[in-house]
Amino acid sequence: MPIPFIDLQAQRQRLGQPLEDAILKVVRSGAYIMGPEIAAFEAEMAAFGEAPFVLSCASGTDALVLPLMAWGIGPGDAVFCPSFTFAATAEAMPLVGASPVFVDVDARTYNMDAKSLEAAIQAVKAKGELTPKAVIAVDLFGQPADYPAIRKVCDAHGLKLIADSAQGFGCTLGGRHPIHWADVATTSFFPAKPLGCYGDGGAVLSKDARFHDLLVSLRVHGQAVKSDLEGRTFDHDPRYLNVRVGTNSRMDTIQAAVLLEKLKIFPDEIEARNRVADRYAEGLSDLVTVPTVIEGGVSVWAQYTIEAPNRDGLAAALREKGVPTAVYYPIPIHRQGVYSVYPTAPDGLPVTEAKAGQVISLPMHPYLTPDDQDQVIAAIRAFVKANR
């Protein structure tokens, strides 16, 4: 039996009838759009994520675009982000007319290098063509970025900070969630993410009531929201008063119902993911480079990513033994055609370029059994020993 890379069916079986009942309840209620599960889920997310405000939205990509829209970031503005990430992180900027500026990552954590960020900001300022406005740090593979260092750089230059926690929602640093340092934290509920739904979905966590209100408006076509209506009266339904250009980025009620069930077991799943990670480290650290988590950090292990010589040979050997692997990400974003026109940090991105050729991710999910995991470990050990 091949070992699954991510086993969503094992999770579904654990969630059992209550999950299916929750979906059916929405089907029968008819409240498919903005039903009561949406507000209930946003409240549960806020409690779990220790954020004053949570907005559910249509995807993790929209979750990045909406705050940029709310801040009025657009043409002529620079937003700094890593290149060693999923394309959506960088895509948010061109979608609002702004320019991404690519920053290198730390060689051990694969997360944004605050020194490269500082250098990139200074270079953009010196050139004078773009105005630095914001930074998007990514919690790559599930572990928190170096938020204390990145926040310091943002404060020195007056920049907003977004934590793109699509892979890392639930991760902590010194016991605190990324929103403790960031102005905004975003996540994705794509099914394969640590907290996923049964389709597309996303969320924006934030700390300021007026800003959250603006996101609520942007999510539904710029409709007038509480703060727009204060002290005004209307002779028509103010719901159809569109005071700004927004979009449609609602999350489906059914997805909120799914997520309410999944959130109940999420803390337990994070613990299980960490047990799997520990077992990999024990079985592999003498032969390959296993992940380093930032000091004080707890990862949610969206991926368990190792570095091995002859990565592609290893992938082929594992495939033959029924062990799937994946490479995240083989081509850094700044090397991809449409993104190669945007600026990078002044010294380039040497770490990003080196790592793209070395990393390989192993099966990782909370239901990976010790037996299956030992098969993965044994297959890797056999290949590495035979090839050195």
Ligand SMILES: *Cc1c(COP(=O)(O)O)cnc(C)c1O
């Ligand atoms: C998945 C992902 C996104 C985008 O999420 P979608 O819900 O697929 O739009 C953004 N950033 C990172 C780092 C991701 O891994």
